Amino acid sequence: MSPSPTARRVVFPFTAIVGQEEMKLALILNTIDPKIGGVMIMGDRGTGKSTTIRALADLLPEITVVADDPFNSDPNDPDLMSDAVRQQLEQQVELPVAQKKVTMVDLPLGATEDRVCGTIDIEKALSEGVKAFEPGLLAKANRGILYVDEVNLLDDHLVDVLLDSAASGWNTVEREGISIRHPARFVLVGSGNPEEGELRPQLLDRFGMHAEIRTVKEPALRVQIVEQRTEFDQNPPEFVEHHQSEQAALQQQIVNAQNLLPSVTIDYDLRVKISQVCSELDVDGLRGDIVTNRAAKALTAFEGRTEVTVDDIRRVMTLCLRHRLRKDPLESIDSGYKVEKSFNRVFGMEASEGDAATQANGIGQRAI
Numbered sequence: 001m002s003p004s005p006t007a008r009r010v011v012f013p014f015t016a017i018v019g020q021e022e023m024k025l026a027l028i029l030n031t032i033d034p035k036i037g038g039v040m041i042m043g044d045r046g047t048g049k050s051t052t053i054r055a056l057a058d059l060l061p062e063i064t065v066v067a068d069d070p071f072n073s074d075p076n077d078p079d080l081m082s083d084a085v086r087q088q089l090e091q092q093v094e095l096p097v098a099q100k101k102v103t104m105v106d107l108p109l110g111a112t113e114d115r116v117c118g119t120i121d122i123e124k125a126l127s128e129g130v131k132a133f134e135p136g137l138l139a140k141a142n143r144g145i146l147y148v149d150e151v152n153l154l155d156d157h158l159v160d161v162l163l164d165s166a167a168s169g170w171n172t173v174e175r176e177g178i179s180i181r182h183p184a185r186f187v188l189v190g191s192g193n194p195e196e197g198e199l200r201p202q203l204l205d206r207f208g209m210h211a212e213i214r215t216v217k218e219p220a221l222r223v224q225i226v227e228q229r230t231e232f233d234q235n236p237p238e239f240v241e242h243h244q245s246e247q248a249a250l251q252q253q254i255v256n257a258q259n260l261l262p263s264v265t266i267d268y269d270l271r272v273k274i275s276q277v278c279s280e281l282d283v284d285g286l287r288g289d290i291v292t293n294r295a296a297k298a299l300t301a302f303e304g305r306t307e308v309t310v311d312d313i314r315r316v317m318t319l320c321l322r323h324r325l326r327k328d329p330l331e332s333i334d335s336g337y338k339v340e341k342s343f344n345r346v347f348g349m350e351a352s353e354g355d356a357a358t359q360a361n362g363i364g365q366r367a368i
Contacts, residue, residue: 010236014055015246018225020048023211026319027056029298030187030208032257036294037208037287038166038188040151040199040323044215049191050149057104057145061251065143067096070135071182072103072143079169080143080183103144105137105186107162109153116161118182120175133180138162138171141186151190152199159199162188163206201326205284208291209316210323212336257301264297266308274313276346281338283324292320310347317343 017024026039041049066073066085074080075095088095107116118136137146148154148162165171171184190207192199204210216222232239240247271293278288295316296308318336325338343349 010240011054011058012051012232013240013243013247014059015250016228016243017052018221019216020213023052023213026209026211029295031060031254032298032302033261033294034187036291040207040210041191042194043213045193047213047215053147053189057102059247059251060102061255062099062101063143064097065100067098071139082182103140105141105146107137107148109150117171117173120173120178120180138165138184139182142183144186146186146188148190150192152192152196159203204323205287209319211319260301263306264300266293266297273346277342280342281325288321288324292317295320314343
């Protein structure tokens, strides 16, 4: 049984977060279609990265799981079931089900590979002849959100493991000839501060989207953020109650988008133009093309439509491509100006530099 709302830790509401539209849009699109491949959020310290991600996990609707299963197995989808649950299903055993909040797993910086992937108890396996598996954080994160703060400080090998699981949807643990695998389909969210070093390009490329966030400069907005936070800290339940209807509306919009997503289409000419932009920008591989198509469809579904427009592509393209551009090692991550320029040229929407900057700042405004 899931805990009652009063028993759960009160989380700052997602709809009360001021600004940071890029980050909010990227996170929402990944929850609508987890196959986008996660989000890398780079930005200044104290800009609400962790708060926003926890707020998103709290906003999402409850999921149906097999009761007491450590992998959050889906009773209706064999691809999201552990081997034990699948066996029970084949033997036509009735599965006990429960409703559960979407799990958000925080990956600690000092985590070992065993803690992340899980361990096999060799002694038990040899003496009792059973596959004794101790699930790790990837098992807990299945069908949820895995958040890695300061991902640029994490061991490269561990980042590789996370990205492989996120891409394949499975985690495999092998030791002394014993192999165990379980579903590990989650939205991977990494955050970091560019001052503490960049991720290797081949790791960056594996994240579906890249959101850049800046400290809010406008005094009036800063005051609003401080007031919101003070109000929340003084009386969290009352503050959450005040935003309940907005939260419920956004939650329903995400559920509707998930259901609508399979019906969304994108015109062949638009797909060709997306690939033309990727080709012009010299983006390695085809991940950029695939993610842009997926993100544009997710945005269309989020807004309750079934046909992708040029504007949908414009609003997601920078998020999907800015981290895939080859750049000078001494230069910080491209702000997206090159992506916008190429987009405008290919889609025949030549805009002045001023317009391009306005578009970049307004991305996602209508969506949230």
